[in-house]
Every structure is written in structure tokens, then in C-alpha cells.
Amino acid sequence: MNKHIGARNEVGMKIDEVIVVEGRSDTVAIKRAVEADTIETNGSAVGEVVLKQIELAYKRRGVIIFTDPDYPGNRIRRIVSERVPGCKHAFIPKAEAVRANRSLGVEHASDEAIRSALLAVRTETIESFEHQITMEDLMKANLVSGAGARKKREILGERLAIGYANGKQLLKRLQTFRITADEFNEALKELDN
Known part of the structure; x- marks a missing residue:
């Protein structure tokens, strides 16, 4: 089990880090699937106030970036990563984040898909790595x-x-x-x- 997952509770699992999501609907989906705190970027124009909150969360508890598997989600992920290097990242496959009307987002994922993505979290590294893929x-x-x-x-x-x-x-x-x-x-x- 990943070290960021805390004790089990009635929701299934507790996440110690603060999870960065795009909006309120994502927060609702995350809290439905796990016990966790979130910071909402409120879209892809991530403001300075939000970035400062993320920096503080990273220093105090750690951060997991969990955005939609689309261009705006990747843009937010990049903005936060550049400002706060060393974040953890959770990714959800597009097929598990799409709704019948073709709307795409974390908010459409099942609880199990959200938990699976959080169990497979990857940590960003900033040091050099000698066996890099080219x-x-x-x-x-x-x-x-x-x-x-x-x-x-x-x-x-x-x-x-x-x-x-x-x-x-x-x-x-x-x-x-x-x-x-x-x-x-x-x-x-x-x-x-």
C-alpha cells in the first residue's frame, strides 16, 4: 500500500495529502470515493492565491495533483508542477472519466476508478536519473x-x-x-x- 494512504474509514480509505482538483464537482467525487481534503483550481487559469495555497499544502502535508485527462487538465497539472516541483500525480484513464454525453472529467469517474488512480499515484522527481528513456x-x-x-x-x-x-x-x-x-x-x- 502506498505510504500516502492513511487508515481505512467508512468511505474506504483516507488520503493524507491534499488533492488538487479542477472544481467543486471533482471535490464531490473525490470525497465520495475517499476521505481527503482538496484544493480547487477553479479552471485552467490557476491564480496566484490558489498556487500559494498549494505551496503551503505541499510543505505541510504533501500534494497529489488529480486533474481531468484532457488539455485543460494537463495544463493545470503543468502549471502546478512548475510552481511546486516534487508533487505526486494521480491519473485517470479517459475511458473511466467520460459520461454518456461525452463530457470528460474526474467528476464522472466511479469511486473505484478514483481509488485505483490514487493507489497508483506517481511521485514527480527533480533529480537526474541515469537510466532515462530517450x-x-x-x-x-x-x-x-x-x-x-x-x-x-x-x-x-x-x-x-x-x-x-x-x-x-x-x-x-x-x-x-x-x-x-x-x-x-x-x-x-x-x-x-
Whole structure:
């Protein structure tokens, strides 16, 4: 069990870190699935006041960034990560965050999907890592361009619990979350099957 998960309670589990979400609906979904405190960014124009709250939460309790698996969610994730390096990240697959009307967001995920994403949390690292995956590795695996590259990146992101990203972002996430060559190659084998 990950160290950020506290004692079990009537909701299922308690998260010690503060979870950064996009809005009120996400907070409701998180609190339905786990016992946790949240900070809402109120959209992709993350303000200075919110960033200061996140910095304080990071210093006192730690932070898990849990945004929607879409462009605005990734933008918020990037803004917060750049301002507060070393955050933890939870990712939910698009298929588990979509509603019948094609609306996409954490608020549409099941309680189990939210708990699974929080159990698979990844910690961002800022130190150098000697066994980094390279852009050449991504190109050899046909993850950067060509037929099916986008879908392969999406599935790989789910398997590694780092979310969907374009080729350049994928490389950064693989390095940031210190995904080893063994983890990367094992996920690629699963893709090929």
C-alpha cells in the first residue's frame, strides 16, 4: 500500500495529502470515493492565491495533483508542477472519466476508478536519473508518429499510470516519474499482445 494512504474509514480509505482538483464537482467525487481534503483550481487559469495555497499544502502535508485527462487538465497539472516541483500525480484513464454525453472529467469517474488512480499515484522527481528513456526509444517503439501512435501512447500511459500525453510530454513524464527501462519494455510487450 502506498505510504500516502492513511487508515481505512467508512468511505474506504483516507488520503493524507491534499488533492488538487479542477472544481467543486471533482471535490464531490473525490470525497465520495475517499476521505481527503482538496484544493480547487477553479479552471485552467490557476491564480496566484490558489498556487500559494498549494505551496503551503505541499510543505505541510504533501500534494497529489488529480486533474481531468484532457488539455485543460494537463495544463493545470503543468502549471502546478512548475510552481511546486516534487508533487505526486494521480491519473485517470479517459475511458473511466467520460459520461454518456461525452463530457470528460474526474467528476464522472466511479469511486473505484478514483481509488485505483490514487493507489497508483506517481511521485514527480527533480533529480537526474541515469537510466532515462530517450526520444529514440519512443521513436523505435512507434510512439511518436505513424499509424496508431496516439492510441499506443494512450494505452501505455494507462499501463504505467502516468496518463495520456503527446510524444514530447510522454518523454518528460517517463523521465519525471523515473519509469525504468524494464517497466517501459514490459508495458510495450503488453501493448504488442
